[in-house]
Amino acid sequence: MIMPNEVAQTFSPGLPVEIGKIDRELKKLWAESGSEMTRASLINLAVYSEAPGSLPLNTEIIFKITEDHACRAIVISANPDAKENRVEAWISAHCHVSRAGSKQICSEQLSFLLEGPSAKLLPNIVFSQLDSDLPFYLWWQGEFHDPMDPQLWAWVDRVIYDSQTWSDFRAQMQRVETAQGDAKQRIVLCDLNWTRLVQFRLAIAQFFDHPASHHRFEEIERVEIDFAPGYRSTALLLAGWLAAQLHWTLEKDSKDNTLVFRDQSKKTIQVSLNEEAGEPLGRCVVNCGSIEFRVAHSANADLLDLAVEGSNAERKCLMPAGSNDSVRLMSEELMRGGPHRVYLRAMNSVRDLL
Amino acid sequence: MSKSSETPQTNPLREGLATRAVPQACTVVIFGATGDLTMRKLIPALYNIAADGELPPAMTVVGFARRPKTDEEFRKEQEEATRKFSRQTVRDEIWNGFAQSVFYHQSEFHDAAGYKSLAERLEKIDQERGTGGNRLFYLAVAPDQFEPILKNLKEAGLNKAREGSWARVIVEKPFGTDLASARELNRIVHQAFSEDQTYRIDHFLGKETAQNILVLRFANAIFEPIWNGRYVDYIQITAAETLGVEGRAGYYEGAGALRDMVQNHLLQLLCLVAMEPPTDLGADSIRDEKVKIVRSLRRMKQDEIAKNVVRGQYAEGAINGKPVPGYRSEKGVKPDSKTETFVALRVRVDDWRLADVPIYIRVGKRLPKSGTEISVHFKKAPPVLFNKEAVSLDQNVLVIRIQPDEGISLRMQAKMPGTSFRIEPVKMDFHYGTSFGKASPEAYERLLLDAMSGDATLFARRDEVEEAWAFIDPLEEAWVAKENQPGLFEYPAGSWGPEEADELLARDGRAWRRL
Numbered sequence: 079m080i081m082p083n084e085v086a087q088t089f090s091p092g093l094p095v096e097i098g099k100i101d102r103e104l105k106k107l108w109a110e111s112g113s114e115m116t117r118a119s120l121i122n123l124a125v126y127s128e129a130p131g132s133l134p135l136n137t138e139i140i141f142k143i144t145e146d147h148a149c150r151a152i153v154i155s156a157n158p159d160a161k162e163n164r165v166e167a168w169i170s171a172h173c174h175v176s177r178a179g180s181k182q183i184c185s186e187q188l189s190f191l192l193e194g195p196s197a198k199l200l201p202n203i204v205f206s207q208l209d210s211d212l213p214f215y216l217w218w219q220g221e222f223h224d225p226m227d228p229q230l231w232a233w234v235d236r237v238i239y240d241s242q243t244w245s246d247f248r249a250q251m252q253r254v255e256t257a258q259g260d261a262k263q264r265i266v267l268c269d270l271n272w273t274r275l276v277q278f279r280l281a282i283a284q285f286f287d288h289p290a291s292h293h294r295f296e297e298i299e300r301v302e303i304d305f306a307p308g309y310r311s312t313a314l315l316l317a318g319w320l321a322a323q324l325h326w327t328l329e330k331d332s333k334d335n336t337l338v339f340r341d342q343s344k345k346t347i348q349v350s351l352n353e354e355a356g357e358p359l360g361r362c363v364v365n366c367g368s369i370e371f372r373v374a375h376s377a378n379a380d381l382l383d384l385a386v387e388g389s390n391a392e393r394k395c396l397m398p399a400g401s402n403d404s405v406r407l408m409s410e411e412l413m414r415g416g417p418h419r420v421y422l423r424a425m426n427s428v429r430d431l432l
Numbered sequence: 433m434s435k436s437s438e439t440p441q442t443n444p445l446r447e448g449l450a451t452r453a454v455p456q457a458c459t460v461v462i463f464g465a466t467g468d469l470t471m472r473k474l475i476p477a478l479y480n481i482a483a484d485g486e487l488p489p490a491m492t493v494v495g496f497a498r499r500p501k502t503d504e505e506f507r508k509e510q511e512e513a514t515r516k517f518s519r520q521t522v523r524d525e526i527w528n529g530f531a532q533s534v535f536y537h538q539s540e541f542h543d544a545a546g547y548k549s550l551a552e553r554l555e556k557i558d559q560e561r562g563t564g565g566n567r568l569f570y571l572a573v574a575p576d577q578f579e580p581i582l583k584n585l586k587e588a589g590l591n592k593a594r595e596g597s598w599a600r601v602i603v604e605k606p607f608g609t610d611l612a613s614a615r616e617l618n619r620i621v622h623q624a625f626s627e628d629q630t631y632r633i634d635h636f637l638g639k640e641t642a643q644n645i646l647v648l649r650f651a652n653a654i655f656e657p658i659w660n661g662r663y664v665d666y667i668q669i670t671a672a673e674t675l676g677v678e679g680r681a682g683y684y685e686g687a688g689a690l691r692d693m694v695q696n697h698l699l700q701l702l703c704l705v706a707m708e709p710p711t712d713l714g715a716d717s718i719r720d721e722k723v724k725i726v727r728s729l730r731r732m733k734q735d736e737i738a739k740n741v742v743r744g745q746y747a748e749g750a751i752n753g754k755p756v757p758g759y760r761s762e763k764g765v766k767p768d769s770k771t772e773t774f775v776a777l778r779v780r781v782d783d784w785r786l787a788d789v790p791i792y793i794r795v796g797k798r799l800p801k802s803g804t805e806i807s808v809h810f811k812k813a814p815p816v817l818f819n820k821e822a823v824s825l826d827q828n829v830l831v832i833r834i835q836p837d838e839g840i841s842l843r844m845q846a847k848m849p850g851t852s853f854r855i856e857p858v859k860m861d862f863h864y865g866t867s868f869g870k871a872s873p874e875a876y877e878r879l880l881l882d883a884m885s886g887d888a889t890l891f892a893r894r895d896e897v898e899e900a901w902a903f904i905d906p907l908e909e910a911w912v913a914k915e916n917q918p919g920l921f922e923y924p925a926g927s928w929g930p931e932e933a934d935e936l937l938a939r940d941g942r943a944w945r946r947l
Contacts, residue, residue: 118866148867176865183866276449280485283445287454287488288564290596292443323444381525384489386562393562395489396529420448 089138091153091189092170100188100207103169115173115182118148121412122208125153126200127219133189136219137170142405144172144185147412150209151187158197165199166191201230208233215268217408219243222250226257231265238411240270242311242358247432251425270407272421275316276414277400278359281373281382282320284397285364295324296341297366301349304360310351311432312358317349318428319420320364328427337431358402375399455884457490458566458598459557461550463581464573465495465506465536469604471513474572475534477876479514482530483523484873486881490562493534496550498541506536519874533561541573542580547588554590565597568883572604575613579620586624602631602883605696606687607892610908611901618894631883632892636697636804638875640864641838643890645704645806646718648832648840655830656709658810661788665811665827667705668792668945669698672799674751676925677773681764688771690743693795695904699726700892701834702791705806706781715888719896726899730780737910738918742933744774746798749925756798756925770911770920773797776933777907778940792937794944798925803947804834818845818855826857829945838872839863 095103108117123143125136133155140151151172168189173182188207192199208214216230217238231237237254244250258265286294301320305313317337321328326339326347337349354360357375364371369388376383382399386392400406425432446454460478462470481487495506511531515522537553539546558565569585571578582601585591593599603621608614621630636642649655658664671693677684684692703722710717732740747758759765759773774796781791810828813819829843841861848854864872882890910918921930928934928944937943 116863116866120867146868176863181866277485279445280449283443283449284454284488286443286445288456288562290564295444320445323447379525393490394529395533396526397485397489398483416448418448 089134089141090170091133091137091168092187093168095167095169097165097167097190097203100167100169104186104188107169107171111171111184115171115184116176117171118183118185119150119209119212120147121149122212122214123147123149123151123217124204124214125151125217125219126156127154128156128158129220130157132219133191137187137189139404139408140185140187141172143408143412145174146409148183148185150207150212151185152204152207153187153189154192154200154203155190156192156197156200158192158194160193160197162194163196164191164193165196201227201233204230205233215412221245222253222257224253226253226260228257228260231257231261232263234261234265236266236268238268238270238408240407241432242271242274242309244311247311248429251429251432266416266418267422268411268418269315269421269425270404270411271312272315272418272424273407273411273414274312274358274402275319276410277382277398278316278362278373279319281384281397282362282364282371284384285371285386294366294369296343296345297369298324298341298347298364299345299367300363300365301347302352302361302363302365303349304352304354304356304362306356306358306360307353309358310353313351314428314431315421315424316359316362317351318424318426320349322423322427323420326427328430332431337428357399453882453885453887455486455488455491455881456566456598456886457488457561457563458568458884459492459494459554459563460568460570460880460884461494461496461537461554462570462572463496463541463577464571465497466499466501466509467497467572469572470495471510472517473874473876474570474880475510476514476518477874477880479518479522479527479530480520480873481877481881483520483526488884490564491533491884492557492561492563494550494553494557495534495536496539496546497536498538500538501536503534503536507531507534510534519871541577542584544584544587547584547590551588551590565594567593567597567599569599569601570604571601575606575608575617578603578617582620582624591624591629598629598886599625600629600631600883600886601625602633602891604633606691607632607696607897608901609686609691611898611905614897614901618898622894627894628888630894631879631888632894632897633879634696634700634890634892635875635879636834637700637890637892638877638879639834639838640872641832641834641840642701642704644840645701645832649705650709659808660785663810664786664789665809666790666792666940666942667786667809668794668807669701669705669805670793670807670945670947671698671795671804672928672947673797673802674799675802676746676756676759676798677762677765679763681762684773685765685769685771689773689775689795689797690904690907694775694777694793695900696892696897698793698795699729699900699903700896701804701806702779702781702793703896705808705832706783706786706791708783708785713889715891716893718889719893723893723896723899725781725783726896726903728781728783729903730782731903732906734906734910734913734916737907738916740778740936741907741910741918742774742776742921742930742936743772743911743918744776744796744921744923744930744933745769745771746773746796746925747922749798749927751798751800751926758922758925759798772911772920774799774923774929774933776929776936778936790940792942792944794929794933796923796929799928800926801947803836805945805947806832806834807945808832809942813845818853825855831945837863837865839865 171184173184213235215236216234303313329338335351339347361374372385382397385394703725706725707721776794808830831841846858923930
């Protein structure tokens with residue numbers, strides 16, 4: 079078992095087991111754990127990665143995620159291109175002291191290493207290990223590739239990916255949407271690149287909460303977004319969100335880092351994207367002529383600085399910024415849930431630029 | 433949960449970000465700003481909301497109290513208290529930003545000039561901080577201070593908001609000590625604020641599990657068809673605490689367990705358990721259904737009270753192995769006090785759904801264990817097959833735990849492994865703390881956000897409060913009547929109350945649930 083005090087040393091996937099004996103070994107594991115430990119699970123969370131050495135890394139991530147989100151984790155490290163066939167499995171439990179402080183709350187992790195032709199066993203392995211009646215979330219790390227297994231997708235409730243890591247957004251999205259269509263069931267698409275925007279979206283949205291400020295939407299003239307190298311897609315999604323929610327349409331004469339939108343009254347809004355080292359999203363300024371709303375990631379802190387300037391209204395405050403690590407993004411995503419309709423609208427409004 | 437009549441136009445940028453009404457920037461004026469409630473609950477709650485990023489940045493707090501103090505001194509005191517009582521660790525950078533929105537206004541509650549200068553100060557805050565003329569007045573003071581405060585707020589014109597803004601008042605319990613005083617209190621409040629501006633806080637309703645009762649009942653199709661007298665045998669509501677009066681003797685001596693807990697918290701829980709599904713999740717739709725339940729509570733005549741209500745007072749005993757004094761030996765308690773520290777009731781709701789279902793309520797101090805829960809006991813399986821033996825099977829019991837270990841459990845029968853056919857009760861148990869690692873916000877955080885958002889669902893409405901007193905008053909009157917006065921029974925601290933409380937259920941062939 080992976081216990082909290084062992085975390086600093088290692089994140090091994092646990093006890094090696096034969097795939098056919100996983101259930102039996104799990105029962106044994108719980109039988110040995112005594113009454114101070116309680117198994118908890120709200121979802122099946124399968125994590126799939128083809129990155130070398132992903133098992134210990136994902137084990138560490140799952141350990142941290144289970145602190146807030148009890149689940150049955152199925153962690154798969156696959157190398158379909160390996161010449162030799164290899165299948166290995168491990169079981170472990172991640173335990174955290176409950177809020178009441180009296181019990182250890184534990185989530186199970188089943189880990190699999192699939193190499194060579196065995197990598198095709200993915201759906202079979204996932205199906206046989208799902209905790210019945212619980213939702214099934216598939217966190218696909220990296221790129222999707224053909225063929226997308228319709229058997230697997232038909233079982234998925236939410237598919238989680240990070241489009242920021244994709245080399246070709248359009249091709250990847252097409253695969254996802256095709257798989258989603260073929261699955262003939264409602265699969266919620268969860269993009270961690272979109273989750274990355276939550277705190278910025280909250281910060282920008284709050285400027286316009288008071289009905290008396292709603293007229294400012296029509297006064298928006300210019301938006302500036304600073305993003306770190308590699309995070310242009312994140313900045314584009316933020317621009318897409320503003321466009322989709324405020325009914326702006328993208329003009330054809332938009333260039334790489336200067337986007338031109340038109341609102342419903344045909345007024346032009348310019349969105350500039352500036353690459354600058356730092357946080358994935360460093361700053362967003364919404365200029366409404368006489369007044370400017372600014373959100374900036376504080377240097378060396380997990381806080382956002384919010385400021386309103388102009389029109390005799392100068393205000394400043396702080397809000398949580400969150401962090402860009404996988405654990406935080408996944409926790410945020412698992413906590414928020416929802417159908418992500420706004421994401422689809424935001425993404426579609428800038429799809430051609432992603 | 434609801435949309436109020438003051439719901440603002442929607443902000444399209446909020447779509448998908450929030451599943452609840454968004455609080456608007458406002459100034460929260462706390463009367464009794466140097467008191468315990470402000471230090472322990474209100475400012476820590478506001479800080480936590482700010483730290484979670486849910487507080488509108490322009491939100492401003494003005495503490496109103498008698499003692500002379502500068503803004504800086506007030507901030508310092510509140511910082512110390514927040515560091516002590518906040519559910520999350522106080523971060524300097526967040527506190528520093530939050531503290532800049534906290535101000536102190538010194539005045540006597542009855543001094544009209546203090547309110548005039550408050551009005552000027554709020555006007556200035558509106559201009560400087562963008563609070564848009566929205567004001568939330570929090571009366572964290574004893575009820576005898578309500579009248580001068582509300583009268584002066586009205587005279588200073590602070591009870592009315594300008595066009596497009598709002599003014600609301602939060603009133604802390606107790607909402608009176610009987611029906612007459614509650615009506616008087618409501619009359620005083622309504623001289624300055626209308627009912628839709630008034631938010632009567634009952635922190636029990638801010639608890640996650642209390643809110644979950646409606647979800648459990650109306651979001652799960654399996655419960656509703658059996659939630660009636662055909663399937664439910666009886667219901668128990670228990671609020672037990674190991675604590676004694678803990679320095680609140682002055683208040684408690686005049687209140688007692690019935691007024692302190694039953695009239696508000698436990699009747700609110702009873703309403704949530706017994707009410708019909710509301711037509712929608714609007715504040716008034718839910719409260720309309722709740723008030724029907726309080727109205728349907730069968731009133732007891734003098735001679736019925738002794739049969740259906742048991743009062744108790746704790747005597748010397750032990751809690752967790754440590755000796756504790758009896759109630760009458762507590763500091764501030766009269767040696768011949770007749771205040772009840774325990775009360776058990778059998779009540780009936782005269783409505784179609786639960787007409788034949790007795791509801792047993794008990795509340796007490798210095799009981800062996802602290803816990804608040806509702807248990808719904810279902811009728812037994814017919815006496816055939818497994819249930820025909822002399823020793824019949826247990827009932828199915830659905831338990832909703834409100835505190836401390838919030839959750840839900842269901843007791844059912846299962847065959848014991850083995851060759852014999854032995855049937856034993858087993859428990860399916862859901863714990864909030866196990867399934868959801870994230871800590872729930874404190875009740876005050878939720879309720880403050882609701883009041884700022886104009887959502888009154890979790891606040892008591894005037895008619896709810898008055899109907900509850902109308903039910904409680906005859907019981908209180910019987911206890912002070914010259915003739916046929918029901919007894920006050922002693923119980924040792926650390927026991928589950930007087931034996932008479934057990935007999936109350938034993939007469940019906942039942943027993944209190946073991947917590």
